[in-house]
Amino acid sequence: MSSKILSNIKFSVLDLVPVTQGNSAQHAMKNALDLAQHVEALDYTRFWISEHHNMxxxxxxxxxxxxxxxxxxxSKIRVGSGGIMLPNHAPLVVAEQFGTLATLYPDRIDLGLGRAPGTDQRTAMALRRERQESVQDFPNNIQELQNYFTNEDLGEPVRAIPGEGLDVPIYLLGSSTFSADLAAKKGLPYAFASHFAPSQLFDxxxxxxxxxxxxxxxxxxYSMACVNVIAADTDAEAxxxxxxxxxxxMxxxxxxxxxxQPPVQSMSGIWRDEQKAMITNMLHYTFIGSKETIEKxxxxxxxKTQVQELIVVSHIYDHEARKKSYTILSEIFTS
Structure with missing residues (x-):
């Protein structure tokens, strides 16, 4: 039986749409849809995809x-961004795009927003056309985006159509205290990227x-934390x-x-001690093992975190093994 705390929180999925060695980009995209259909049947709450470039x-x-x-x-699982990197886009464009999605798929679309580039600095310059971001740009752009979704802009010369008047929930994503403070001040749900940036989670x-x-x-x-989960029949297999x-x-x-890359029997000889230490720190909130180990x-x-929702990302090479990992996790939160 799962603990009471797990029965009281939601479980969702973050997919970065990984390309596996030896397979195509199209294969990765088809796997994303297949995974979404799989976790929908397992009653996960939402399926988010994160914006990344030049990878x-x-x-x-x-x-x-x-x-x-x-x-x-x-048909029923919520679908959204985890997230859209707002500095890469004009708020009006984001409002129109998500307004279109929300029109096509009512009451199912989430808009998660981040402020990182989602790529390297050179690619960020190509995306942003050398526009320099100030500390107030992100809060101001969020406010502009929120305004486009309200009905209060009916007299404004620039409107988001479709988008205006639609209920598109906005979530703030982050890996620092800056985003936490901003989400609190704006009264928005907050998701922390503890799957790769664990150090400031509790702060x-x-x-x-x-x-x-x-x-x-x-x-x-309403707080959410993203973690890595790799579940299998045994701890050794995981x-x-x-x-x-x-x-x-690496x-x-x-x-x-x-x-x-495909899995290997051991990372010995692949990473050096200092690299292992860096990766272990980066992936601090990574849960690997059997159902019993993962549940514990x-x-x-x-x-410890008292979050209302866990968002789970599983970087597993074999697609069927990745689906099985989410199946094992679902047995924990539904038992």
Missing amino acids: DSLVSSATVVLLGYVAQGT ALHIYNNSFAPSSALQKP QILATSLYQLA GIITNVRRPL EITAFAT
Whole structure:
């Protein structure tokens, strides 16, 4: 039986649409839809896709297009961005795009927003055309975006059509206390990227929960944390599957871009001690093992953080093994 705390929180999925070694971008996109259909049947709450650019291992750059593809192929699971990197886009364009999605798929679309570039600095310049961002740009752009979704702009010369008057929930994403403070001040739900940036998780949650100001969007704090989960029948099998995630992290810290690699029996000889230490720190909130192991660790994490929702990303090379990992996790939160 799962603990009471797990029965009281929601479980969702973050997919970065990974390309696996030996397979195509189209294969990765089809896998994304298949995974969404799979977790929908398992009663996960939402399926989010994150915006990334110029990465051989991820093909989620045209995030809105993929969201439409997934939404069309599913029927009840919420579909959204985890997130759209707002500094890369004009708020009006984002409002129109998500207004279009919300018109096509009513009451199913989420808009998660981040302020990181989702890529390297050179690619960020190509996206943003050398526009320099000030500290107030992100809060101001969020406000502009919110204004486009309200009915108050009917007399304004620039309107988001479709978009105006639609209920598109906005979530703020972040990996620092800045985003936590902003989400609290604006009275928006907050998702922390603890799957790759664990260090400020508890500081951010403390600031968010204690500074939260109720808004028309949300009356009390709603916090979410993203974690890595790799579940299998045994701890030993899961540890082998996790080597694909470790190799992906190696590529991040060494700037070696390549598709998601098959698992190996051991990372010995692949990473040096200092690299292992860096990756272990980066992936601190990674839960690897059998159903029993995962349940124990996830319960402890949820108890300590008191988040209302867990968003789970699983970088597993074999697609069927990745689906099985989400199946095992679902058995924990539905038992």
